[in-house]
Amino acid sequence: MEKQQHRLAFGTLVITSKLPDTMVHFTAEEKAAVVSLWAKVNVELVGGEVLGRLLVVYPWTQRFFDNFGNLSSESAIMGNPKVKAHGKKVLTSFGNAVKHMDDLKDTFAELSELHCDKMHVDPENFKLLGNMILIVLATHFSKEFTPQVQAAWQKLTTAVANALAHRYH
Amino acid sequence: MLSAQERAHVAQVWDLIAGHEAAFGAELLLRLFTVYPSTKIYFKHLGVCPDEAQLLTHGQRVLEAVGVAVQHTDHLRAALSPLADLHAQVLRVDPANFPLLIQCFHVMLASHLQGEFTVQMQAAWDKFLTEVAMVLTEKYR
Numbered sequence: 001m002e003k004q005q006h007r008l009a010f011g012t013l014v015i016t017s018k019l020p021d022t023m024v025h026f027t028a029e030e031k032a033a034v035v036s037l038w039a040k041v042n043v044e045l046v047g048g049e050v051l052g053r054l055l056v057v058y059p060w061t062q063r064f065f066d067n068f069g070n071l072s073s074e075s076a077i078m079g080n081p082k083v084k085a086h087g088k089k090v091l092t093s094f095g096n097a098v099k100h101m102d103d104l105k106d107t108f109a110e111l112s113e114l115h116c117d118k119m120h121v122d123p124e125n126f127k128l129l130g131n132m133i134l135i136v137l138a139t140h141f142s143k144e145f146t147p148q149v150q151a152a153w154q155k156l157t158t159a160v161a162n163a164l165a166h167r168y169h
Numbered sequence: 170m171l172s173a174q175e176r177a178h179v180a181q182v183w184d185l186i187a188g189h190e191a192a193f194g195a196e197l198l199l200r201l202f203t204v205y206p207s208t209k210i211y212f213k214h215l216g217v218c219p220d221e222a223q224l225l226t227h228g229q230r231v232l233e234a235v236g237v238a239v240q241h242t243d244h245l246r247a248a249l250s251p252l253a254d255l256h257a258q259v260l261r262v263d264p265a266n267f268p269l270l271i272q273c274f275h276v277m278l279a280s281h282l283q284g285e286f287t288v289q290m291q292a293a294w295d296k297f298l299t300e301v302a303m304v305l306t307e308k309y310r
Contacts, residue, residue, distance in 0.1 A: 057292045074288055131272050135291065138279035145280045147196075147203035150273075154204045 024159040026101050026152070033152035037141060038098045046136055047091030048084035052077050054125075054132045061125055094133070097160045108163040116167035123165035130157025171242050171297060178293035182278060183239045186232060193277065194228020195221065200273040208269060211262050238301045245304045257308040264309070267302035274298060 026034075055062050055077050062071050068082040077083055093111065100107040115121045134153050138145040171179065186193050202209050202219070209215075215223045234252055241248035256262055278294065279286045 053288050053291060056288045057295055074292075078288060131275075134272070135275050135279045135286075138276045139283050139286050142280050142283050145276065147200045150200060150276055151204040 024101075024104065024155065024162075026155065029148070030152040030155060031101055033149045034098055034101065034156055037137065037144070037149060037153070038095065041091075041137070041140075043091045043095060044084070044088045046133075046140065047087035047089070049078075049087070050129065050132045050136050051087030051090060052080070052083050053136065054129055055083065057132070058128055061128065064119065064121055064125070090129070091133075094160065097156060101156065101159075104159050104163040105166060108160065109166070112164050112167040115164055123161065123168060126161035126164045127158070130154075130161050133157055171293065171300075174289075175293035175296060176242050178290045179239055179242065179297045182282070182290060182294055183236065185278075185281065187236065190232035190236065191225045191229035194230070194232035195224035196228070196277055197231065197270070197273055198224050198228050200277060201270055204273060205266075205269045208266055211260065211266070235298075235301070238297070242297065245300060246307070249301065249304050253305050253308050256305045261309075262306075264302070264306045267299075267306070271295065271298045271302065 055065065055071060056074050065071065065083075065086075068080060068086075070076040070080060071083075096107060097104060115126075116123075134145075134150060134157065137153065138150070141149075198212075198219070202212075209217075212219065212227070215227060219227075234249075237248055238245060246253075275291060275295065279291075282290075
């Protein structure tokens with residue numbers, strides 16, 4: 001850790017540790033769990049499913065997608081090409097999170113501005129989407145999605161949700 | 170209130186669990202404690218690191234209660250009244266923890282059922298478990 005020197009009144013020297021500007025620390029095991037699973041994810045398929053499930057299971061989230069066309073039924077939502085395309089976009093962005101797990105705040109600074117300042121998305125939605133990612137990953141990876149793997153992914157989705165919500169604070 | 174379709178989805182999922190409440194309950198609790206360590210404060214009697222036997226015993230209790238709820242989706246309040254009293258007077262589990270348990274339940278079901286854990290099943294099960302949680306915390310104040 002970097003050290004800083006401060007000279008206080010009366011010439012007293014104080015040396016403090018400068019903490020890195022990152023809120024979340026991922027262990028090597030957690031990073032490995034995330035990265036190894038991510039390598040096998042079909043981003044297009046999983047992305048569409050994640051967003052589709054969010055809109056079906058929590059229908060109030062549809063309020064942010066008024067221009068997505070037909071969202072009138074479960075099959076309409078899951079088959080909706082705009083939902084699939086946007087889901088892919090969202091999950092691709094998650095791929096960026098996986099590459100920058102130690103620097104999520106900066107990585108998502110622009111997206112935070114977009115979601116908070118421009119689109120005014122309730123940050124609760126970031127948590128719900130994160131939960132949905134885990135559930136869909138579990139359907140795909142089954143027994144491989146152990147409690148430890150789930151924990152690592154939960155930590156990541158929570159950290160991304162916090163980074164995205166940063167502009168609200 | 171669950172629709173007939175939703176009740177059918179709930180029953181369909183329960184078919185997988187029935188007879189294996191201990192194993193599923195143990196996995197549920199293990200996932201809960203691993204992913205959300207603060208939830209362990211409500212299970213101090215299981216020790217800092219609950220062993221498999223303890224998880225199986227307590228897990229069975231939890232899943233058997235879910236089974237009672239599955240059989241009484243139309244009369245949840247009556248069927249779960251003793252458990253609601255227990256949670257209000259003795260356990261006093263903060264209501265914020267129930268969504269965490271529910272999330273672990275979904276992940277568990279998803280990992281076992283894989284593609285068969287359809288979006289309709291997830292929606293029905295989420296609605297059902299949320300109702301159960303509501304009944305269990307209803308008498309808190």
